[in-house]
Amino acid sequence: MDPVALRIFVYDEIVARGRPPALSDIAARFEITVPNARRALAELKIGKTILVDPQSGEIWMAGPFSAVETPYHVVSGSRTWWANCAWDMLGVVMIVNERTTIHTQCTDCAAPMTLTGDPSVEPNEKAVVHFLVPARRWYEDIGFT
Structure with missing residues (x-):
C-alpha cells in the first residue's frame, strides 16, 4: 500500500468527518483486508504524527487531531x-x-474558555498556553503530554 495515499486518506477523512477512519474504512477504501489495514497503519513511518492504539490497532491520534474526546474541542x-x-x-x-x-x-x-480560531487573522486572544512537560520530553509519554 502506498503510505502517502494512506496518510492523505486519513487526514481527508478527519477534516471531512471529524474523526479518523476506522480500520474497516481503510480496508474498504484500499480494497484490502482489515488485518492488512492494521498492518499498514502500524508500518507508517512518519515520525510520531499518526499513532495507533496498541490494543485495537485503530488510529489514536493523527497530529494535531485526537480520535478521542479531549478538553480541546474545535468546531x-x-x-x-x-x-x-x-x-x-x-x-x-x-x-x-x-x-x-x-x-x-x-x-x-x-474556567471554561471559548476562543475564535481564524487562519487568516493573527490571534488576538490574551490566553496563555502552559506546557507541563518540556518539548524535548513530549514523546516519552505522549498520552500524558
Whole structure:
C-alpha cells in the first residue's frame, strides 16, 4: 500500500468527518483486508504524527487531531474535531483552514474558555498556553503530554 495515499486518506477523512477512519474504512477504501489495514497503519513511518492504539490497532491520534474526546474541542459549522492539547488545537485551525470556535478550559482553574480560531487573522486572544512537560520530553509519554 502506498503510505502517502494512506496518510492523505486519513487526514481527508478527519477534516471531512471529524474523526479518523476506522480500520474497516481503510480496508474498504484500499480494497484490502482489515488485518492488512492494521498492518499498514502500524508500518507508517512518519515520525510520531499518526499513532495507533496498541490494543485495537485503530488510529489514536493523527497530529494535531485526537480520535478521542479531549478538553480541546474545535468546531466549524456542523463539523467538530478534538485536538490532543492546546498547541494542537491551534494546528487544527490551520489544517481545516477556516474560522472555528474552540471550546476548552483553563488548566489552572478549570474556567471554561471559548476562543475564535481564524487562519487568516493573527490571534488576538490574551490566553496563555502552559506546557507541563518540556518539548524535548513530549514523546516519552505522549498520552500524558
